[in-house]
Amino acid sequence: MTLKLPIYMDYHATTPVDPRVLEVMLPYFSQVFGNASSIDHIFGARAHEAVEKARGQVASTLNARPEEIIFTSGATESDNIALLGAAERLASKGDHIITCVTEHKAILDTAKHLEMMGKSVTYLPVDKYGMVDPADVEEAITDRTILISIMAANNEIGTIAPLKEIGKVAKEHGVLFHTDAAQAVGHTPIDVKEMGIDLLSLSGHKAYGPKGIGALYIKGANPKGKVSPVMFGGGHERGIRSGTYNVPGIVGLGKALEIAEKEMEAENARFREWTKLMFEAFQESIEGVILNGHPEKRLAHNLNVCFPGIESKALMHLLRHDIAVSAGSACTTMSVEPSHVLKAIGLSDREIYSAVRFGLGRQNNEEEIKHCINKVISSAKRLRKFNT
Numbered sequence: 001m002t003l004k005l006p007i008y009m010d011y012h013a014t015t016p017v018d019p020r021v022l023e024v025m026l027p028y029f030s031q032v033f034g035n036a037s038s039i040d041h042i043f044g045a046r047a048h049e050a051v052e053k054a055r056g057q058v059a060s061t062l063n064a065r066p067e068e069i070i071f072t073s074g075a076t077e078s079d080n081i082a083l084l085g086a087a088e089r090l091a092s093k094g095d096h097i098i099t100c101v102t103e104h105k106a107i108l109d110t111a112k113h114l115e116m117m118g119k120s121v122t123y124l125p126v127d128k129y130g131m132v133d134p135a136d137v138e139e140a141i142t143d144r145t146i147l148i149s150i151m152a153a154n155n156e157i158g159t160i161a162p163l164k165e166i167g168k169v170a171k172e173h174g175v176l177f178h179t180d181a182a183q184a185v186g187h188t189p190i191d192v193k194e195m196g197i198d199l200l201s202l203s204g205h206k207a208y209g210p211k212g213i214g215a216l217y218i219k220g221a222n223p224k225g226k227v228s229p230v231m232f233g234g235g236h237e238r239g240i241r242s243g244t245y246n247v248p249g250i251v252g253l254g255k256a257l258e259i260a261e262k263e264m265e266a267e268n269a270r271f272r273e274w275t276k277l278m279f280e281a282f283q284e285s286i287e288g289v290i291l292n293g294h295p296e297k298r299l300a301h302n303l304n305v306c307f308p309g310i311e312s313k314a315l316m317h318l319l320r321h322d323i324a325v326s327a328g329s330a331c332t333t334m335s336v337e338p339s340h341v342l343k344a345i346g347l348s349d350r351e352i353y354s355a356v357r358f359g360l361g362r363q364n365n366e367e368e369i370k371h372c373i374n375k376v377i378s379s380a381k382r383l384r385k386f387n388t
Protein backbone atom coordinates (compact mmCIF):
# COMPACT_ATOMS: atom_id res chain seq x y z
CA MET A 1 0.00 0.00 0.00
CA THR A 2 1.33 3.44 -0.79
CA LEU A 3 1.23 5.95 1.99
CA LYS A 4 -0.93 8.96 1.20
CA LEU A 5 0.28 12.13 2.92
CA PRO A 6 -0.62 14.08 4.95
CA ILE A 7 -2.24 11.67 7.38
CA TYR A 8 -5.29 12.95 9.23
CA MET A 9 -5.02 12.35 13.00
CA ASP A 10 -7.31 15.02 14.35
CA TYR A 11 -10.53 13.02 14.65
CA HIS A 12 -11.57 14.83 17.86
CA ALA A 13 -11.90 18.05 15.89
CA THR A 14 -14.05 16.42 13.24
CA THR A 15 -14.41 13.20 11.27
CA PRO A 16 -15.02 12.63 7.57
CA VAL A 17 -18.48 11.43 6.57
CA ASP A 18 -18.31 7.65 6.22
CA PRO A 19 -18.94 6.68 2.56
CA ARG A 20 -21.81 4.43 3.70
CA VAL A 21 -23.36 7.45 5.45
CA LEU A 22 -22.95 9.67 2.41
CA GLU A 23 -24.62 7.07 0.23
CA VAL A 24 -27.82 6.98 2.28
CA MET A 25 -27.89 10.78 2.54
CA LEU A 26 -27.63 11.58 -1.18
CA PRO A 27 -31.24 10.91 -2.29
CA TYR A 28 -32.53 13.32 0.36
CA PHE A 29 -30.92 16.38 -1.23
CA SER A 30 -32.74 16.33 -4.55
CA GLN A 31 -34.93 13.25 -5.05
CA VAL A 32 -36.66 12.90 -1.68
CA PHE A 33 -36.63 16.62 -0.99
CA GLY A 34 -40.04 17.01 0.66
CA ASN A 35 -40.60 18.96 3.85
CA ALA A 36 -40.81 16.33 6.57
CA SER A 37 -43.65 18.30 8.18
CA SER A 38 -45.80 18.30 5.00
CA ILE A 39 -47.05 14.77 5.51
CA ASP A 40 -50.31 15.24 3.60
CA HIS A 41 -48.56 14.28 0.38
CA ILE A 42 -46.10 11.59 -0.62
CA PHE A 43 -43.11 13.98 -0.92
CA GLY A 44 -43.35 15.06 2.70
CA ALA A 45 -44.41 11.65 3.94
CA ARG A 46 -41.28 9.98 2.56
CA ALA A 47 -39.04 12.58 4.17
CA HIS A 48 -40.97 12.21 7.43
CA GLU A 49 -40.51 8.46 7.30
CA ALA A 50 -36.74 8.89 6.86
CA VAL A 51 -36.55 11.30 9.81
CA GLU A 52 -38.44 8.89 12.04
CA LYS A 53 -36.23 5.97 11.01
CA ALA A 54 -33.15 8.02 11.93
CA ARG A 55 -34.75 9.00 15.24
CA GLY A 56 -35.07 5.31 16.02
CA GLN A 57 -31.44 4.67 15.11
CA VAL A 58 -30.22 7.50 17.35
CA ALA A 59 -32.47 6.38 20.22
CA SER A 60 -31.28 2.80 19.90
CA THR A 61 -27.58 3.70 20.36
CA LEU A 62 -28.44 5.47 23.63
CA ASN A 63 -31.02 2.94 24.90
CA ALA A 64 -33.59 5.73 24.71
CA ARG A 65 -37.07 5.86 23.20
CA PRO A 66 -37.46 7.57 19.80
CA GLU A 67 -39.76 10.27 21.22
CA GLU A 68 -36.98 11.28 23.61
CA ILE A 69 -34.72 12.45 20.73
CA ILE A 70 -34.82 16.09 19.57
CA PHE A 71 -32.84 16.90 16.42
CA THR A 72 -30.68 20.04 16.59
CA SER A 73 -27.87 21.60 14.54
CA GLY A 74 -25.16 20.02 16.68
CA ALA A 75 -23.82 19.60 20.19
CA THR A 76 -23.33 23.35 20.67
CA GLU A 77 -27.04 23.96 20.16
CA SER A 78 -28.00 20.95 22.28
CA ASP A 79 -25.79 22.23 25.12
CA ASN A 80 -27.39 25.66 24.86
CA ILE A 81 -30.93 24.26 24.95
CA ALA A 82 -30.04 22.02 27.92
CA LEU A 83 -28.52 24.77 30.05
CA LEU A 84 -30.52 27.84 29.03
CA GLY A 85 -33.71 25.83 28.63
CA ALA A 86 -33.48 24.13 32.03
CA ALA A 87 -32.48 27.38 33.76
CA GLU A 88 -35.60 29.06 32.40
CA ARG A 89 -37.99 26.16 32.83
CA LEU A 90 -36.92 25.40 36.39
CA ALA A 91 -36.43 29.02 37.53
CA SER A 92 -39.19 28.67 40.11
CA LYS A 93 -37.39 25.66 41.61
CA GLY A 94 -33.89 27.08 41.78
CA ASP A 95 -31.08 28.99 40.12
CA HIS A 96 -27.94 26.91 40.70
CA ILE A 97 -26.06 24.80 38.15
CA ILE A 98 -23.10 22.49 38.72
CA THR A 99 -20.58 21.85 35.96
CA CYS A 100 -16.83 21.37 35.73
CA VAL A 101 -13.74 23.30 34.66
CA THR A 102 -12.75 20.99 31.79
CA GLU A 103 -16.01 21.31 29.84
CA HIS A 104 -16.16 22.39 26.20
CA LYS A 105 -16.70 26.11 25.56
CA ALA A 106 -20.26 25.33 24.47
CA ILE A 107 -20.96 24.58 28.14
CA LEU A 108 -18.56 27.03 29.82
CA ASP A 109 -19.63 30.06 27.79
CA THR A 110 -23.31 29.20 28.21
CA ALA A 111 -22.76 28.85 31.95
CA LYS A 112 -21.01 32.24 32.00
CA HIS A 113 -23.96 33.76 30.20
CA LEU A 114 -26.28 32.30 32.84
CA GLU A 115 -24.13 33.86 35.57
CA MET A 116 -24.52 37.20 33.83
CA MET A 117 -28.27 36.61 33.92
CA GLY A 118 -28.09 36.26 37.69
CA LYS A 119 -27.86 32.45 38.00
CA SER A 120 -25.22 30.81 40.13
CA VAL A 121 -22.75 28.24 38.74
CA THR A 122 -20.30 25.93 40.52
CA TYR A 123 -17.31 24.86 38.41
CA LEU A 124 -15.97 21.66 39.97
CA PRO A 125 -12.24 20.90 39.79
CA VAL A 126 -10.84 17.66 38.35
CA ASP A 127 -8.01 15.41 39.52
CA LYS A 128 -4.69 15.00 37.67
CA TYR A 129 -6.38 12.64 35.20
CA GLY A 130 -9.16 15.09 34.41
CA MET A 131 -11.70 13.10 36.44
CA VAL A 132 -14.59 14.70 38.35
CA ASP A 133 -15.27 13.18 41.77
CA PRO A 134 -18.97 12.23 42.20
CA ALA A 135 -18.54 13.06 45.93
CA ASP A 136 -17.66 16.64 44.93
CA VAL A 137 -20.80 16.76 42.80
CA GLU A 138 -22.89 15.66 45.77
CA GLU A 139 -21.24 18.15 48.10
CA ALA A 140 -21.93 21.03 45.70
CA ILE A 141 -25.68 20.35 45.58
CA THR A 142 -27.83 22.90 47.43
CA ASP A 143 -31.59 23.22 47.70
CA ARG A 144 -31.35 25.72 44.81
CA THR A 145 -29.59 23.29 42.42
CA ILE A 146 -31.56 22.47 39.27
CA LEU A 147 -28.97 20.96 36.93
CA ILE A 148 -25.69 19.04 36.90
CA SER A 149 -23.81 19.16 33.59
CA ILE A 150 -20.70 16.99 33.31
CA MET A 151 -19.21 15.97 29.96
CA ALA A 152 -19.11 12.26 29.08
CA ALA A 153 -15.65 12.25 27.47
CA ASN A 154 -13.17 15.09 27.25
CA ASN A 155 -12.32 16.33 23.76
CA GLU A 156 -8.68 17.08 24.58
CA ILE A 157 -7.47 14.31 26.89
CA GLY A 158 -10.15 11.66 26.32
CA THR A 159 -10.97 11.07 29.99
CA ILE A 160 -14.34 9.32 30.43
CA ALA A 161 -16.41 10.59 33.36
CA PRO A 162 -18.03 8.34 36.01
CA LEU A 163 -21.47 8.99 34.48
CA LYS A 164 -23.33 6.24 36.33
CA GLU A 165 -22.11 7.45 39.72
CA ILE A 166 -22.97 11.08 38.95
CA GLY A 167 -26.36 10.00 37.62
CA LYS A 168 -27.02 8.22 40.90
CA VAL A 169 -26.15 11.32 42.92
CA ALA A 170 -28.37 13.48 40.71
CA LYS A 171 -31.32 11.14 41.09
CA GLU A 172 -30.95 10.89 44.88
CA HIS A 173 -31.17 14.67 45.12
CA GLY A 174 -33.86 15.15 42.50
CA VAL A 175 -31.56 17.23 40.26
CA LEU A 176 -31.47 16.93 36.45
CA PHE A 177 -28.31 15.39 34.98
CA HIS A 178 -27.08 16.62 31.60
CA THR A 179 -24.02 15.32 29.78
CA ASP A 180 -22.23 16.71 26.74
CA ALA A 181 -21.52 13.41 24.98
CA ALA A 182 -20.27 14.85 21.67
CA GLN A 183 -17.00 12.90 22.00
CA ALA A 184 -18.53 9.81 23.56
CA VAL A 185 -21.50 8.83 21.41
CA GLY A 186 -20.34 6.42 18.73
CA HIS A 187 -17.00 5.94 20.49
CA THR A 188 -17.80 4.44 23.90
CA PRO A 189 -21.01 2.74 25.08
CA ILE A 190 -23.65 5.11 26.46
CA ASP A 191 -26.84 3.89 28.12
CA VAL A 192 -28.99 6.78 29.33
CA LYS A 193 -31.18 4.51 31.47
CA GLU A 194 -28.35 2.68 33.20
CA MET A 195 -26.37 5.91 33.67
CA GLY A 196 -29.30 7.93 35.00
CA ILE A 197 -28.95 10.63 32.34
CA ASP A 198 -31.84 13.11 31.90
CA LEU A 199 -30.38 15.23 29.09
CA LEU A 200 -27.63 14.36 26.60
CA SER A 201 -26.02 16.34 23.77
CA LEU A 202 -24.51 14.64 20.73
CA SER A 203 -23.06 15.68 17.39
CA GLY A 204 -23.02 14.07 13.93
CA HIS A 205 -19.60 15.17 12.73
CA LYS A 206 -17.70 13.70 15.68
CA ALA A 207 -18.89 10.22 14.74
CA TYR A 208 -18.53 10.00 10.93
CA GLY A 209 -21.83 11.76 10.28
CA PRO A 210 -22.30 15.16 8.62
CA LYS A 211 -21.59 18.56 10.16
CA GLY A 212 -24.44 20.79 11.24
CA ILE A 213 -26.58 18.03 12.73
CA GLY A 214 -26.90 16.74 16.27
CA ALA A 215 -29.44 15.77 18.86
CA LEU A 216 -30.57 16.40 22.40
CA TYR A 217 -31.94 13.46 24.37
CA ILE A 218 -34.58 14.54 26.86
CA LYS A 219 -35.79 11.83 29.19
CA GLY A 220 -39.47 11.11 29.48
CA ALA A 221 -42.75 11.89 27.78
CA ASN A 222 -42.82 15.61 28.55
CA PRO A 223 -39.67 17.39 27.32
CA LYS A 224 -41.21 20.78 28.07
CA GLY A 225 -41.30 19.81 31.73
CA LYS A 226 -37.48 19.85 31.74
CA VAL A 227 -36.46 22.56 29.29
CA SER A 228 -38.01 25.65 27.72
CA PRO A 229 -37.29 26.25 24.03
CA VAL A 230 -34.64 28.84 23.23
CA MET A 231 -35.82 29.29 19.63
CA PHE A 232 -39.37 29.80 18.44
CA GLY A 233 -41.22 28.99 15.24
CA GLY A 234 -43.22 26.17 13.73
CA GLY A 235 -43.24 24.05 16.88
CA HIS A 236 -41.15 21.21 15.47
CA GLU A 237 -39.57 18.61 17.71
CA ARG A 238 -42.27 18.75 20.39
CA GLY A 239 -41.98 22.49 20.58
CA ILE A 240 -38.38 22.33 21.79
CA ARG A 241 -36.65 23.03 18.49
CA SER A 242 -38.50 24.78 15.70
CA GLY A 243 -37.15 24.85 12.17
CA THR A 244 -37.54 22.86 8.95
CA TYR A 245 -35.95 19.42 9.20
CA ASN A 246 -32.42 18.95 7.87
CA VAL A 247 -33.48 15.64 6.36
CA PRO A 248 -30.17 14.56 4.70
CA GLY A 249 -28.30 15.49 7.90
CA ILE A 250 -30.74 13.59 10.10
CA VAL A 251 -30.60 10.51 7.84
CA GLY A 252 -26.79 10.69 7.93
CA LEU A 253 -26.70 11.01 11.72
CA GLY A 254 -28.92 7.96 12.11
CA LYS A 255 -26.82 5.85 9.76
CA ALA A 256 -23.54 7.01 11.33
CA LEU A 257 -24.65 5.97 14.81
CA GLU A 258 -26.05 2.67 13.53
CA ILE A 259 -22.63 1.87 12.01
CA ALA A 260 -20.80 3.00 15.16
CA GLU A 261 -22.94 0.80 17.38
CA LYS A 262 -22.01 -2.26 15.30
CA GLU A 263 -18.33 -1.49 14.77
CA MET A 264 -17.28 0.39 17.90
CA GLU A 265 -15.87 -2.55 19.80
CA ALA A 266 -13.62 -3.88 17.04
CA GLU A 267 -12.56 -0.38 16.09
CA ASN A 268 -11.64 0.51 19.67
CA ALA A 269 -9.57 -2.64 20.08
CA ARG A 270 -7.51 -1.49 17.09
CA PHE A 271 -7.18 2.07 18.43
CA ARG A 272 -6.11 0.87 21.87
CA GLU A 273 -3.37 -1.22 20.31
CA TRP A 274 -2.17 1.69 18.13
CA THR A 275 -2.16 4.34 20.86
CA LYS A 276 -0.24 1.93 23.10
CA LEU A 277 2.26 1.30 20.31
CA MET A 278 2.69 5.04 19.73
CA PHE A 279 3.07 5.96 23.39
CA GLU A 280 5.58 3.20 24.09
CA ALA A 281 7.64 4.17 21.04
CA PHE A 282 7.61 7.85 22.06
CA GLN A 283 8.62 6.93 25.62
CA GLU A 284 11.49 4.84 24.38
CA SER A 285 12.99 7.51 22.11
CA ILE A 286 11.97 10.86 23.57
CA GLU A 287 12.96 11.63 27.13
CA GLY A 288 10.33 12.62 29.67
CA VAL A 289 7.18 11.96 27.63
CA ILE A 290 4.01 12.37 29.72
CA LEU A 291 0.57 10.88 29.04
CA ASN A 292 -2.26 13.34 29.66
CA GLY A 293 -5.63 12.03 30.79
CA HIS A 294 -6.61 8.83 32.55
CA PRO A 295 -4.44 5.77 31.77
CA GLU A 296 -7.48 3.45 31.41
CA LYS A 297 -10.73 5.38 31.59
CA ARG A 298 -10.15 7.15 28.31
CA LEU A 299 -11.37 7.22 24.73
CA ALA A 300 -9.55 4.45 22.84
CA HIS A 301 -8.68 6.72 19.91
CA ASN A 302 -7.19 9.55 22.00
CA LEU A 303 -3.52 10.01 22.76
CA ASN A 304 -2.55 13.32 24.37
CA VAL A 305 1.10 13.64 25.33
CA CYS A 306 3.61 16.24 26.48
CA PHE A 307 7.08 16.23 24.91
CA PRO A 308 8.84 18.31 27.58
CA GLY A 309 11.26 20.90 26.18
CA ILE A 310 9.69 20.71 22.71
CA GLU A 311 7.19 23.30 21.59
CA SER A 312 4.20 21.54 20.07
CA LYS A 313 3.72 24.29 17.48
CA ALA A 314 7.30 23.79 16.27
CA LEU A 315 6.81 20.04 16.20
CA MET A 316 3.59 20.42 14.25
CA HIS A 317 5.36 22.66 11.78
CA LEU A 318 7.91 19.94 11.07
CA LEU A 319 5.10 17.40 10.78
CA ARG A 320 2.84 19.53 8.60
CA HIS A 321 3.38 17.60 5.34
CA ASP A 322 3.01 14.25 7.07
CA ILE A 323 0.55 14.33 9.97
CA ALA A 324 -2.33 16.60 10.96
CA VAL A 325 -2.59 16.71 14.76
CA SER A 326 -3.66 19.32 17.26
CA ALA A 327 -1.94 21.26 20.02
CA GLY A 328 -4.56 21.72 22.69
CA SER A 329 -8.19 22.27 21.77
CA ALA A 330 -9.06 22.86 18.12
CA CYS A 331 -11.94 25.09 19.12
CA THR A 332 -9.58 27.62 20.71
CA THR A 333 -6.91 27.76 18.02
CA MET A 334 -7.81 31.42 17.49
CA SER A 335 -6.44 32.20 20.92
CA VAL A 336 -2.90 31.61 22.13
CA GLU A 337 -4.17 30.87 25.63
CA PRO A 338 -2.85 27.61 27.08
CA SER A 339 -5.52 24.90 27.11
CA HIS A 340 -7.90 25.25 30.06
CA VAL A 341 -8.16 21.47 30.26
CA LEU A 342 -4.41 20.87 30.57
CA LYS A 343 -4.23 23.71 33.11
CA ALA A 344 -7.01 22.08 35.13
CA ILE A 345 -5.09 18.79 35.38
CA GLY A 346 -2.16 20.69 36.86
CA LEU A 347 0.27 21.13 33.96
CA SER A 348 2.55 24.17 33.89
CA ASP A 349 2.31 26.58 30.95
CA ARG A 350 5.61 25.20 29.63
CA GLU A 351 4.27 21.65 29.71
CA ILE A 352 1.03 22.76 28.07
CA TYR A 353 2.89 24.34 25.16
CA SER A 354 4.57 20.96 24.60
CA ALA A 355 1.31 18.98 24.41
CA VAL A 356 0.14 17.24 21.25
CA ARG A 357 -3.23 15.58 20.74
CA PHE A 358 -3.41 12.59 18.41
CA GLY A 359 -6.97 11.63 17.50
CA LEU A 360 -7.06 8.37 15.59
CA GLY A 361 -9.90 7.35 13.33
CA ARG A 362 -11.61 4.92 11.03
CA GLN A 363 -9.47 5.78 8.02
CA ASN A 364 -6.09 5.31 9.67
CA ASN A 365 -4.12 2.13 9.02
CA GLU A 366 -1.10 0.42 10.54
CA GLU A 367 1.29 1.85 7.98
CA GLU A 368 0.19 5.38 8.89
CA ILE A 369 0.71 4.67 12.59
CA LYS A 370 4.27 3.51 11.87
CA HIS A 371 4.98 6.54 9.72
CA CYS A 372 3.60 8.78 12.46
CA ILE A 373 5.82 7.18 15.09
CA ASN A 374 8.96 7.55 12.97
CA LYS A 375 8.19 11.09 11.92
CA VAL A 376 7.31 12.34 15.41
CA ILE A 377 10.44 10.79 16.91
CA SER A 378 12.80 12.15 14.22
CA SER A 379 11.19 15.62 14.40
CA ALA A 380 11.31 15.68 18.20
CA LYS A 381 15.00 14.73 18.10
CA ARG A 382 15.71 17.51 15.62
CA LEU A 383 14.02 20.06 17.87
CA ARG A 384 15.77 18.76 20.99
CA LYS A 385 19.14 19.09 19.28
CA PHE A 386 18.27 22.61 18.20
CA ASN A 387 17.21 23.57 21.71
CA THR A 388 20.36 22.35 23.46
Ligand SMILES: *Cc1c(COP(=O)(O)O)cnc(C)c1O
Residues within 6 Å of the ligand: 012, 073, 074, 075, 076, 077, 104, 106, 151, 153, 154, 155, 180, 181, 182, 183, 202, 203, 204, 205, 206, 212, 213, 214
Ligand atom coordinates in the same frame (compact mmCIF):
# COMPACT_ATOMS: atom_id res chain seq x y z
C1 LIG B 1 -17.28 19.23 19.12
C2 LIG B 1 -17.83 19.37 20.48
C3 LIG B 1 -18.91 20.23 20.73
C4 LIG B 1 -19.54 21.05 19.66
O1 LIG B 1 -20.26 20.23 18.76
P1 LIG B 1 -20.82 20.84 17.39
O2 LIG B 1 -21.72 19.77 16.88
O3 LIG B 1 -19.64 21.08 16.53
O4 LIG B 1 -21.57 22.08 17.72
C5 LIG B 1 -19.37 20.29 22.02
N1 LIG B 1 -18.81 19.58 23.01
C6 LIG B 1 -17.78 18.75 22.81
C7 LIG B 1 -17.21 17.98 23.93
C8 LIG B 1 -17.24 18.63 21.53
O5 LIG B 1 -16.20 17.83 21.34
